[in-house]
Amino acid sequence: MSLCFSFNGFTLHSTKGQRYKARIFSQCINQGQVISIPNSLSFDRFEFSKSFEFRRHRFSPIGASATTVDETTSSSFRNKNPKDINIVVVGSTGYIGKFVVTELVNRGFNTIAIARERSGIRGRSSKEETLNQLKGANVCFSDVTDLGKLEESLESLGVPIDVVVSCLASRNGGVKDSWKIDYEATKHSLLAGRKSGASHFVLLSAICVQKPLLEFQRAKLKFEAELMEEANKDKGFTYSIVRPTAFFKSLGGQVELVKDGKPYVMFGDGKLCACKPISEQDLASFIADCVLNKDKINRILPIGGPGKSLTPLEQGEMLFRLLGKEPKFLKVPIGIMDFAIWVLDSLVKVFPAMEDAAEFGKIGRYYAAESMLLLDPETGEYSAEKTPSYGKDTLEDFFDEVLREGMAGQELGEQTIF
Ligand SMILES: NC(=O)c1ccc[n+]([C@@H]2O[C@H](COP(=O)([O-])OP(=O)(O)OC[C@H]3O[C@@H](n4cnc5c(N)ncnc54)[C@H](OP(=O)(O)O)[C@@H]3O)[C@@H](O)[C@H]2O)c1
Numbered sequence: 544m545s546l547c548f549s550f551n552g553f554t555l556h557s558t559k560g561q562r563y564k565a566r567i568f569s570q571c572i573n574q575g576q577v578i579s580i581p582n583s584l585s586f587d588r589f590e591f592s593k594s595f596e597f598r599r600h601r602f603s604p605i606g607a608s609a610t611t612v613d614e615t616t617s618s619s620f621r622n623k624n625p626k627d628i629n630i631v632v633v634g635s636t637g638y639i640g641k642f643v644v645t646e647l648v649n650r651g652f653n654t655i656a657i658a659r660e661r662s663g664i665r666g667r668s669s670k671e672e673t674l675n676q677l678k679g680a681n682v683c684f685s686d687v688t689d690l691g692k693l694e695e696s697l698e699s700l701g702v703p704i705d706v707v708v709s710c711l712a713s714r715n716g717g718v719k720d721s722w723k724i725d726y727e728a729t730k731h732s733l734l735a736g737r738k739s740g741a742s743h744f745v746l747l748s749a750i751c752v753q754k755p756l757l758e759f760q761r762a763k764l765k766f767e768a769e770l771m772e773e774a775n776k777d778k779g780f781t782y783s784i785v786r787p788t789a790f791f792k793s794l795g796g797q798v799e800l801v802k803d804g805k806p807y808v809m810f811g812d813g814k815l816c817a818c819k820p821i822s823e824q825d826l827a828s829f830i831a832d833c834v835l836n837k838d839k840i841n842r843i844l845p846i847g848g849p850g851k852s853l854t855p856l857e858q859g860e861m862l863f864r865l866l867g868k869e870p871k872f873l874k875v876p877i878g879i880m881d882f883a884i885w886v887l888d889s890l891v892k893v894f895p896a897m898e899d900a901a902e903f904g905k906i907g908r909y910y911a912a913e914s915m916l917l918l919d920p921e922t923g924e925y926s927a928e929k930t931p932s933y934g935k936d937t938l939e940d941f942f943d944e945v946l947r948e949g950m951a952g953q954e955l956g957e958q959t960i961f
Contacts, residue, residue, distance in 0.1 A: 819847025825934025
């Protein structure tokens, strides 16, 4: 039996280099566009590995503008045709990253998706599956946790990078993994991108970093600060920091349980927290806007979905309304979580290896009580009115879809927390 937290409650369930360069380049595969080899790349410069030769009939190498890094001035990319704008996406295989890649491809950008050879939750997707998920993008298999390797991968493309978009996130929210991915690997993507000419960085962050009580929030904030510092040092470099409210996947965990007759579980009176949920597609569209929109340059951008903010109580009522059932709630005192956290924190003092378990408890507690809304600096209170809205997908439509089709594609991360 394991205890799984979601934003608004919890569920109980049973656990049942030339030659050298060619080697790297062979890991980079274009699967959607049939583009001729750019001037900066030629077969006599590269000795393609066997695996690449094998794929050449299906995939052509990365297509991009023929300009070299030296010819590119730092902010000129915004005047270029989208097909000549080279965008690297890290975290391309995540819940949001996949939609961001599709959106950028649909907008005509030359999209280079960095991926691991086994991607997805617990590495469940093979290379071929990853290529299928990222159709239309040039997929480059590399390692964001290894700066040298990432730099080599980007250099091996032989084309300048204009923009880096990061949708990286720790898959489990553990203490060490948060610092490794939300800070270190994200920093690697900035450094490697800068080395290859990138003059704009779009960061997918989170609205909850406004009130940092958790390690992943501190890791994200440290990177945000260093990103802003980079733009301060170099006026030709810009950033957009996107801080969204709750994703649909984090709110859908109880839909199927309630459909099966279980009560809707919430903490306190169900009004402890609220959010303006945003869909993957709408958030991806907002992130893609950040590539060219000058009004999104050098800004922190909190963003929610359309409509009013919703408390867990309102989300539960919506669900019962859609099901045509009488509402049935289970209200859990928030003190239970405080007690669990106290126990876990005490155990960590004796068993340091339990630090992640304690952190997961704190993450659950945070999402049960803190709103995913803009924290008004004047009042110190969360403000639904001041949280900007974007997009068209509503939580009600999402719940309706999950009731009909299930939660496929909406799986939570490795610890089923977010
Ligand atoms: N859940 C919410 O409601 C919510 C709300 C606001 C903001 N956010 C923020 O949104 C961000 C993205 O969330 P998401 O749900 O799209 O994340 P996700 O699905 O967990 O995706 C994480 C991405 O990072 C990559 N990654 C993780 N560990 C890696 C490693 N060791 N090496 C290489 N790549 C690694 C993953 O690659 P693999 O596929 O290879 O694992 C994947 O592409 C997070 O920063 C989160 O805090 C979430």
